[in-house]
Amino acid sequence: MHDPLPENGAIRKLWTADAAIYREHLLRLDSVSRRNRFGGAVSDDFIASYVGISGGLDGVIHGFFVDRVLRGAAELRPLGTAFATEAEAAFSIERPWQSHGVGTALLSRTLLTARNRGFKLLYMACLADNRRMQQLALKFDAELTFDFGSVVGEVEAAHPTPLSVMRELVVDSTGFATAMLDVQSRLIRPG
């Protein structure tokens, strides 16, 4: 049902309580990855503010964890009104885990969520020289169409199907249990 992940890797959705680990993950990105993720060089302060603001926005973030440490993330944010049919997706994978299929697995999950939210257009902010992101998007060219520099994808089945909703519920129930364990272990960890 899912793409294979590197050993000890798991994907689950992030929750509000995960803001700190999301910030730490983004701060760990090497300079090239950070530039690619944000479309230019950004400071540590920018990243801290970004995470603070993005936590208050409507959206879904899938996280890729290795041994409970967040090593990759895919954000999906509606663009516009409460009934938006367009969304933006952005990916960040720490360098040692790049080119191991994590982006493929995260994009697959993101597309499933996009379909279930009824998004018809998915924008992927992508620098023109980011070949890998473009290659990744091309793998889903049955579901995506492309525009120059930035990649613009159209989600093929814009309405949820019973199967797609069920698939998301199944992966969420697994992810939720892990999420609660993670939050709990952080709460009880001695200072």
Ligand SMILES: CC(C)(COP(=O)(O)OP(=O)(O)OC[C@H]1O[C@@H](n2cnc3c(N)ncnc32)[C@H](O)[C@@H]1OP(=O)(O)O)[C@@H](O)C(=O)NCCC(=O)NCCS
């Ligand atoms: C871009 C990014 C999301 C891709 O994710 P990834 O996990 O590295 O990609 P995958 O391993 O799933 O590979 C996807 C495809 O990219 C291509 N690819 C992989 N490694 C590559 C490399 N080193 N050079 C060129 N193409 C490459 C392949 O076509 C691959 O598909 P295949 O393995 O079926 O042949 C990830 O590298 C990343 O986060 N980079 C830094 C931040 C960034 O660029 N974000 C995107 C802007 S929003």
